[in-house]
Amino acid sequence: MDFRKNRYRGIDLHTHSTASDGTLTPPEIIALAARSNLAAISITDHDTLEGVRQISSTPIPAGLHFLTGIEISTSAPSAIPISGSLHLLGYGIDVDDPALNDVLAQLKVSRDNRTPGIIAKLNTLGFTITHEDVRLLAGDGQVGRPHVAACMVKKRYASDIDDAFNRFLGHGKPAYVDRYRITPTEAISLVRAAGGVPVLAHPALYGLPDFKALRELVEVLVKAGMMGIEVYYPEHSATVTRQLIALARQLDLLMTGGTDFHGDLKPNISLGTGSGDFLVPLTLFEKLTAAIS
Ligand code: AMP
Ligand code: ZN
Ligand code: FE
Ligand code: FE
Secondary structure (H helix, E strand, C coil): CCCCCCCCCEEECCECCCCCCCCCCHHHHHHHHHHCCCCEEEECCECCCHHHHHHCCCCCCCCCEEEEEEEEEECCCCCCCCCCCEEEEEECCCCCCHHHHHHHHHHHHHHHHHHHHHHHHHHHCCCCCCHHHHHHHHCCCCCCHHHHHHHHHHCCCCCCHHHHHHHHHCCCCCCCCCCCCECHHHHHHHHHHCCCEEEECCHHHCCCCCHHHHHHHHHHHHHCCCCEEEEECCCCCHHHHHHHHHHHHHCCCEEEECCCECHHHCCCCECCCECCCCCEECHHHHHHHHHCC
16 A cells, blocks of 8 residues: 555544444445545454455455454453453454354354343333344344444433443443453454454543553553554543553554444444544554564
8 A cells, every 4th residue: 555645545444334333334334435435454252253244245445454353252261350241342353264264153142141131120120121032122132232322312211322331231220230351362362373363442431540651551451462552542542542552552553443333323423533633644554464473
């Protein structure tokens, strides 16, 4: 790719399709990326490669690069005070890697087992909501809490998706149900063994008390083999972005970025541009792809 000619084009390396909790199909994401003049796109569904697999039979428009991806929900490393799960992105993985696919099959079971538990808690709280209601919203993809949240909004039990998470579905809230997760060390090893690059997703979103704690988290993960951090993310402030760039330089880490596009399930976030003026520099992509084994 001629990086000088493409200097003003952006990339989006964090998107969700209908295979998890996004509302566009993988081919629709590719088409939208091309229409939006993006230079590179990755689909990073939660704990599944089914969406990425569909792309192997989709022609990629000229001028757009596609990178395989995933976002794995893991437990928190011991000794780091995170509520909820940690998200690890994996880029450039072999989608047919047997070890990775075995673990993803186990995670699918843990997800499938969680949904009835969430529904039961919501029923106890007095909401009329069935597994079938939620399944219909998820279509062929795997069910995530945003589908449950969307169902609650549709039935007017919550004003919007955030409201449903804040009052019922978020970690520690009355309809929260935990599920089996792998450790970050396992996720990092699996991604690397599948030929990919493991990257910490949205580092500023784990509710850590300060940047020192965040740095400690990153250092623990780097010792486990993590190779990069998601520096550019719509919810990262300018200050946090600058701090993350400095940290990546100090620790010699790759930098990535993306919008966390979910289609209609995150209606304020557009592909490539987030809430309007977001842009991930294409130069990051060159370094990332050079590191993929
Ligand atoms: P799951 O993988 O099913 O546990 O759901 C995780 C998804 O829920 C992620 O895509 C997040 O974007 C979304 N999510 C988590 N917490 C919140 C929140 N407080 N408000 C809105 N969405 C959330
Ligand atoms: Zn999601
Ligand atoms: Fe995430
Ligand atoms: Fe995401």
